[in-house]
Amino acid sequence: MPFCLTVFAEESVQKENDPIERKVILQRMYLDGELSEEKLTETIWSMEDFWSKYEGWKVVDQNEEQIVLKKIENDISPLLKANGYLGMREDGTLSIFIGRPEHAKIIHTFYQLDVGKLEVYKQEELQKGIPIMNKDQYKQLIKEYEPYSLN
Known part of the structure; x- marks a missing residue:
């Protein structure tokens, strides 16, 4: 997790109570090979809460604008x-x-x-x-x- 937190280090200069917004792309890979993507914007008040919400997801990519998370679903699409x-x-x-x-x-x-x-x-x-x-x-x-x- 340390890598994930360092991307947001510059935000720590902001007021501690100010939330940050990130585009989040959730990729779901199904047993039948189908990959779905859901795009949303998250208001992040606490990185700990954010990572807790997406427990079980793997970070595929992240930068200052977006976080791409992937999850393997044990189901068909x-x-x-x-x-x-x-x-x-x-x-x-x-x-x-x-x-x-x-x-x-x-x-x-x-x-x-x-x-x-x-x-x-x-x-x-x-x-x-x-x-x-x-x-x-x-x-x-x-x-x-x-x-x-x-x-």
């Missing part, structure tokens, strides 16, 4: 929960799509599947897309298709 589908690209690659696979944007690619080993119903399921509802289902689905990997 809100985007994936809202509209994520596990599916298969035309080349047989297991992928995550935002929206159903036929017209959707790919946000993560896993591995090439041996389509010949897949049961017909599993192929159809992947072509339509399997909605991803939560972290446990996400992990279970990825594990379920690993035996069909070409790697």
